[in-house]
Amino acid sequence: AQSVSQHNHHVILSEAASLELGCNYSYGGTVNLFWYVQYPGQHLQLLLKYFSGDPLVKGIKGFEAEFIKSKFSFNLRKPSVQWSDTAEYFCAVNAYNAGNMLTFGGGTRLMVKP
Amino acid sequence: EAQVTQNPRYLITVTGKKLTVTCSQNMNHEYMSWYRQDPGLGLRQIYYSMNVEVTDKGDVPEGYKVSRKEKRNFPLILESPSPNQTSLYFCASSSAQVPQETQYFGPGTRLLVL
Numbered sequence: 001a002q003s004v005s006q007h008n009h010h011v012i013l014s015e016a017a018s019l020e021l022g023c024n025y026s027y028g029g030t031v032n033l034f035w036y037v038q039y040p041g042q043h044l045q046l047l048l049k050y051f052s053g054d055p056l057v058k059g060i061k062g063f064e065a066e067f068i069k070s071k072f073s074f075n076l077r078k079p080s081v082q083w084s085d086t087a088e089y090f091c092a093v094n095a096y097n098a099g100n101m102l103t104f105g106g107g108t109r110l111m112v113k114p
Numbered sequence: 115e116a117q118v119t120q121n122p123r124y125l126i127t128v129t130g131k132k133l134t135v136t137c138s139q140n141m142n143h144e145y146m147s148w149y150r151q152d153p154g155l156g157l158r159q160i161y162y163s164m165n166v167e168v169t170d171k172g173d174v175p176e177g178y179k180v181s182r183k184e185k186r187n188f189p190l191i192l193e194s195p196s197p198n199q200t201s202l203y204f205c206a207s208s209s210a211q212v213p214q215e216t217q218y219f220g221p222g223t224r225l226l227v228l
Contacts (some may be wrong), residue, residue, distance in 0.1 A: 004156075006156075009154065034216075036219075042221070043204065043219045043221045043222050044157075044219040045219075046216050049216065090156055090157065092157075100145040100147070100164075100208055100210060100217070101147075101159065101162065101172075102147075102157075102159070102217060103159075104149075104156040104157040104158070105156050106155055106156040107154070107156045
């Protein structure tokens with residue numbers, strides 16, 4: 001079975017700082033990859049997803065993620081964070097032969113100081 | 115508006131008192147799923163359903179039941195809740211025709227079992 005690791009549990013940044021959140025998965029086959037965001041008191045929303053093609057994926061609100069197959073990684077980046085990016089971020093993996101099943105990482109809480 | 119709804123949003127109950135959390139989607143999705151979210155553990159899948167009358171266990175099914183009598187509804191049943199089921203619960207749905215399709219999440223149900 002696949003598993004997903006997010007090594008940074010809590011990240012604190014100042015506004016305008018650059019962001020990179022790590023995500024590694026363990027599964028040897030083809031995968032679909034997702035980043036979800038959960039703003040305080042709200043439900044999960046999709047930030048971006050990778051299925052195939054260009055490994056650099058651009059999502060909403062200036063976020064992007066790069067799929068590096070050799071490293072089993074799908075790190076999330078943003079060049080300049082804003083206070084409104086304060087949220088919890090979840091990486092998720094769908095193995096190609098697992099139907100609709102998503103496996104989530106433990107989440108990273110990001111706090112952006114104004 | 116396409117959405118997943120859950121009721122109730124907040125629930126406090128006592129050990130052993132049966133409860134049901136409802137989930138409904140208006141997108142004609144085949145696939146529906148229940149997750150629980152606990153700090154540091156991310157989202158873990160409880161049960162999922164590929165279509166009407168088709169349900170299967172996820173990663174943490176113990177203590178839970180589900181049913182799928184209609185396509186739009188997927189209630190989560192706790193026959194005899196215990197304090198370790200205190201958690202934040204999310205329902206999600208997606209199209210089973212495209213397994214890698216985005217999952218849409220409900221707003222969450224925060225459950226406290228005393």
